[in-house]
Amino acid sequence: MTVTTPKGFRASGVAAGLKSDGAPDVALVVNDGPDATVAGVFTANRVKAAPVMWSQQVLKGGVVRAVVLNSGGANACTGTQGFRDTHATAEHTATVLRGGAKPLLVGPGDIAVCSTGLIGELLPMDKLLPGVNAAAKALDADGGAAAANAIMTTDTVPKNAVFHGDGWSIGGMAKGAGMLAPALATMLVVLTTDAVAGSESLDTALREATRLSFDRIDADGCMSTNDTVLLLASGASDRQPTQEELTEAVTAVCHDLAQQLIADAEGATKHIAIEVLGAESERDAVEVGRTVARNNLVKTALFGNDPNWGRILAAVGTTQAAFSPDRVDVAVNGVWVCRGGAAAEDRSKVDLAGRDVTITVHLHEGEMAATIWTTDLSHAYVHENSAYSS
């Protein structure tokens, strides 16, 4: 049920002392092949962490043999020294893997790097590099769960997912608990598959999958400097799914992980689906869903179990989507509290006691639809994010 479920992968997670509490903080995922094709999607933030800049370069070669990940420091906004540190981490990882019990013929250009944690501070390389040694020694064909553990930051649970095809599979792990935003988040995701697939085919599958999963969750509208989603293929199953099969499978795993991320978002007490129906275009549906999902007044109302549809309508009114205010319907957990832009069913009928909330906005402009998943804005969110760096 992890990144080591597909054949051809080993992984590990160890504690290197980057986290002050002694929790695991360095992970390694190695692709033993025979193939080493890869695809990646990275943050759209123009302020990119050093490991993002590094991994983007590495992926241009179309081959990745290993991913080294650390929590306990984002290595973002760290200038040229930060980039040198990422480079050194890849160099060191390659050296260690070349000299391991099962030597791999790799150079630094085959190693992707991911970091997560506080922005603006240099990584303690004197701890990270020995951690890589330990992680390489710990590599195991059952090491996926340990790796998923080591990349957690404020996550309360590790996130893993798997898809079983006909003789092939996909495994995945993710971390991310806040800053889940469109175009990704402080989110690190590594997906592995033993399918036979070229890098272009992986890229097609991954872009479609992220568009419909990670790009449709939005915890607080903030966008991280470090977001990375990698998909590595070993070809070890000797099975080659069609493009459609591959895309569907990657999408399913990404959707599963995305729902786990939103379920564990910082300080959330509600798991909210904003379902937009009757839109003129998918773009309109996504814009409306995202705008409602980001609205602090809607989010605080839901924290307070208040089906305040007026705030929802006011949020829709700030979009550029095609709609007419006097034709919009809004339901909260299936109760149509607003029809034609005005009050309809009694709001006291709405049951908001549970964790799951569905808000349905019907624009009556066309046939397109989209769902955005988000969380409420709670006291715990404020607490966790006002105390994070101290």
Place this chain on the structure above:
Amino acid sequence: MTVTTPKGFRASGVAAGLKSDGAPDVALVVNDGPDATVAGVFTANRVKAAPVMWSQQVLKGGVVRAVVLNSGGANACTGTQGFRDTHATAEHTATVLRGGAKPLLVGPGDIAVCSTGLIGELLPMDKLLPGVNAAAKALDADGGAAAANAIMTTDTVPKNAVFHGDGWSIGGMAKGAGMLAPALATMLVVLTTDAVAGSESLDTALREATRLSFDRIDADGCMSTNDTVLLLASGASDRQPTQEELTEAVTAVCHDLAQQLIADAEGATKHIAIEVLGAESERDAVEVGRTVARNNLVKTALFGNDPNWGRILAAVGTTQAAFSPDRVDVAVNGVWVCRGGAAAEDRSKVDLAGRDVTITVHLHEGEMAATIWTTDLSHAYVHENSAYSS
């Protein structure tokens, strides 16, 4: 120091029972002339409350003799009945003013209407109309303070401001404590002046003033359905300032009121100025300032007295503004914690104990600058906005 400071105006504020706690909730501002020129700026939200749609029509005539305002209900998302209620309010106000102690020759088309409060519920007209009678009876040349009191919702203090010119003056009142967003907010503002000025001249002054004041405050990024700023001129001073003098004076009063609004924003513990320097264009400077001001991670960090400049840089990275990540400098309360996109002065030097916070972002791309004012994201914000309608 109120809307009745300029000559030619009377005002009042009374309790009509729209608010359950018995606080004043209906206000009236009357322009006794001789002139009745007017300008107005309204919410950019596409979901507009009935009184906004009404007042926009009224202003097309270029004449407003009175403004009737109520708190205790926004009359937004109330369909055709809501619009009929606004129309009836204007009709009734005109009738009452024609028959008052100092009869005014007015029709409903001379009456602007403003409402504020919960969205989605019809106003209790059986309370509002008698309230208008009482407000008309209470009209007084010293009634400005009472009017400012009656338009409060979650405001903790009334907001008034004044400007004294050479023989003429401007007075203003405002309400608004949350949803302060660009292109205005759940904000009602009435400005009065005894200057002689045509409606076009008033419009020029008001648009420039709001662009530099109300459009540059942003408490939670949300945009109301009811925002209205009205500027009424009586000409009673017989003085005609130049366009420049008028614009400067209106801008000064609007700036004063905007600062009072942000100082009283719902649940705020910090009054934050985001100062953007070195931008290629004013548009870039405003975009960067606004984006930082709206970032929940920046706002929670400041609530926690944490000079987390990494979050500021990550927010800047989501804009379209011209900048290079490795040339941005950031100061918090004068301490340059980030230079060239990386850590600089020790963040422990930053003193965030006080209420006032200045964040300076220098883009080093040009000579343009802008300041956006905002608040932090606190437990009190979550509390107030999760409990508002219940």
